Amino acid sequence: MEKLQVKISDAEWEVMRVVWTLGETTSPEIILILQEKMGWKPPTIKTLIGRLVKKDILSTENFGKKYIYRPLVTEEETVKSATESLFAHICAKKIGATIADLIDEADLTHDDISMIMEELVAKKETAVESIACNCVPGQCECAEH
Ligand SMILES: [Zn+2]
Known part of the structure; x- marks a missing residue:
């Protein structure tokens, strides 16, 4: 079986937790939650979202001026990947x-x-x-x- 490798940074992981929880979301929603929790500025959060789209971890769909983001990998797959990469280091x-x-x-x-x-x-x-x-x-x- 081919192993899915999901490599995301700690900051990207924070974004994904919002998307996994909400199922589908917009950047203003993600920004609202992470500004509060992490104290990050909107451009920082938008950069993280952009990276996740580029990595095929988030899908994006355009509705007029609004972009809807959905997860392309599950939380379970991502956690599994992180555990495997930890074990690969020892x-x-x-x-x-x-x-x-x-x-x-x-x-x-x-x-x-x-x-x-x-x-x-x-x-x-x-x-x-x-x-x-x-x-x-x-x-x-x-x-x-
Ligand atoms: Zn050894």
Whole structure:
């Protein structure tokens, strides 16, 4: 399966959260919300919207003087892409410990914990004995272990 790579900056992510929440929106609506939250100026926000259109992450449709923006990628796909790119930055052997750290640092409900435990029980069925280091020498200490 081909992996969808969604690469957006933290600032672009703020714009996308508005569009994902509203489903379809206009630049005055986005500006209203982000001026309040982030204190950004309208031209800054318009630049971010323009970049997202260029990256095919937002679609734009013209109604007279008004432009309607809609998301072309889902929030879920974007979060997944960000997680994959985080894991691409670390040694394959360290991913388990990183996930454990993420769990340790997160505020979780009983329901969240049940869901994670279910995932882990299912994951146990396909667990591997060991994971090979995928790093080049000089970028991790695995070779010394
Ligand atoms: Zn390694």
